[in-house]
Amino acid sequence: MFNLLKKGVGFIKTNPSLLFSLFLIIIIPFSVFLLSSFLTKSFQENIDLTLQKEAMAIEGVFSPYVFQYYDKPEVLQKRIEYLAEQNPDLSQLKVFLPTNNDSFKIIASQNKEKEKSEVSQTPLLLAWHNNQAIAFLSEEKGIRFWKVIKPFYDQDGQKI
Numbered sequence: 001m002f003n004l005l006k007k008g009v010g011f012i013k014t015n016p017s018l019l020f021s022l023f024l025i026i027i028i029p030f031s032v033f034l035l036s037s038f039l040t041k042s043f044q045e046n047i048d049l050t051l052q053k054e055a056m057a058i059e060g061v062f063s064p065y066v067f068q069y070y071d072k073p074e075v076l077q078k079r080i081e082y083l084a085e086q087n088p089d090l091s092q093l094k095v096f097l098p099t100n101n102d103s104f105k106i107i108a109s110q111n112k113e114k115e116k117s118e119v120s121q122t123p124l125l126l127a128w129h130n131n132q133a134i135a136f137l138s139e140e141k142g143i144r145f146w147k148v149i150k151p152f153y154d155q156d157g158q159k160i
Contacts, residue, residue, distance in 0.1 A: 070095070090110070123147065133148060
């Protein structure tokens with residue numbers, strides 16, 4: 001066994017290019033793997049940031065209508081339908097009104113079958129009680145998307 005190892009080391013000493021070739025065979029695939037992993041992660045972060053900004057922009061476009069028509073759900077419903085038609089990437093748009101028991105009633109929705117139902121979800125409660133917008137990444141059925149939740153205020157600064 002020792003004799004065989006000694007012959008192998010002698011062969012490498014007489015052919016040093018073999019060692020360099022083995023080194024390249026290991027380094028090149030490893031470098032390609034690391035680079036592709038880094039680029040994929042960076043690309044995904046850029047996509048997520050862009051989508052989050054787009055979701056916040058849609059909320060900014062919709063905000064004045066909530067302020068003006070929160071007491072007229074049929075007008076809000078038409079506006080939601082229009083925004084959904086103009087933005088095919090928009091998967092859900094809902095307007096909630098708070099109830100007395102820390103839940104929220106849907107008064108207008110892109111999915112009409114879910115209209116008028118009550119929900120009590122942690123992100124809704126966080127946005128409501130912290131008085132700030134919340135944007136978070138969600139995944140359903142293998143599809144990733146951003147959810148944005150923001151409380152709206154009337155002209156007197158009261159949350160509606």
